Amino acid sequence: MSTNPTDRLRELLEPLASEFGFDLEEIKVTRAGSRRQLQIDVDADGGVDLDAIAEFSREVGQALDDSDVMGADPYVLEVGSPGAERSLTLPRHWRRAEGRLVKAHLVDGGEIVARLLEVGEDDVLVEVQPVKGRGKPKERRLTFAEIDRARVQVEFNRKDEELLDAAEDIPDDENILDDDISDDDIPDGEGADEDE
Known part of the structure; x- marks a missing residue:
């Protein structure tokens, strides 16, 4: 031991x-x-x-x-459990971060911010974000040997697409509208139009 x-x-x-x-x-x-x-x-x-x-x-x-x-x-x-901005040091860390935004410092001194699309045995496929929003994102394959260190990035302004899709799938008849509530549904003393 x-x-x-x-x-x-x-x-x-x-x-x-x-x-x-x-x-x-x-x-x-x-x-x-x-x-x-x-x-x-x-x-x-x-x-x-x-x-x-x-x-x-x-x-x-x-x-x-x-x-x-x-x-x-x-x-x-x-x-x-590891925090939101966890370091990516093992292939399983990369696999668990698929879909997330990562910042990678490369062995050659470069640095990229990219969306992690796919994790292989020896490499990852990322979508590199354009600088200052100019141009289109580009896919790039990086081997683990090219990456010095990397960390997951917290995204405060990213919309959760699954929640948005789920909200769009709710039928209109399941939405609660003011017209669906009658005066009988409001307990005494809480109505806005009571006679004084």
């Missing part, structure tokens, strides 16, 4: 994460005042469910209590 605390934690927790169908993404131990903080990030295809995270967190706590990996000093355990 390794003497590095993070490696020892990984050896202890990786099988437990696998039982839950999770990938153990990151383990970080930091000092928070007089206590230590142990942060564990897990992920899975299709994302992770909060109830499953809570159950996994209980199991992690029990496994840590049953071992001496964290020693005798107090610590705070925090279990979660």
Whole structure:
């Protein structure tokens, strides 16, 4: 067994994460005042469910209590999933980010912002966004060897096309209109046209 605390934690927790169908993404131990903080990030295809995270967190706590990996000093355990702007370091990270906007720093010193269209075994297909909105997006295939580092970008102004499509599919007779509400539906004292 390794003497590095993070490696020892990984050896202890990786099988437990696998039982839950999770990938153990990151383990970080930091000092928070007089206590230590142990942060564990897990992920899975299709994302992770909060109830499953809570159950996994209980199991992690029990496994840590049953071992001496964290020693005798107090610590705070925090279990979660990678944030919205996660780093893309493994092929599975790229696969889980399909459809998202990514910023990639290339080995040759270049940088691109692109929509991730498809992930292969050794490469990705992206749609490079035009500079300042001029021109049309262009598809480009990048091998993982060409990419130094990459990160998912948060998009605040992107419309959720699935929600818009779903709203367009609602039949008109299912929409609530003012004409559908009669005076009998309004409790006493709440009507706007009551006689005083």
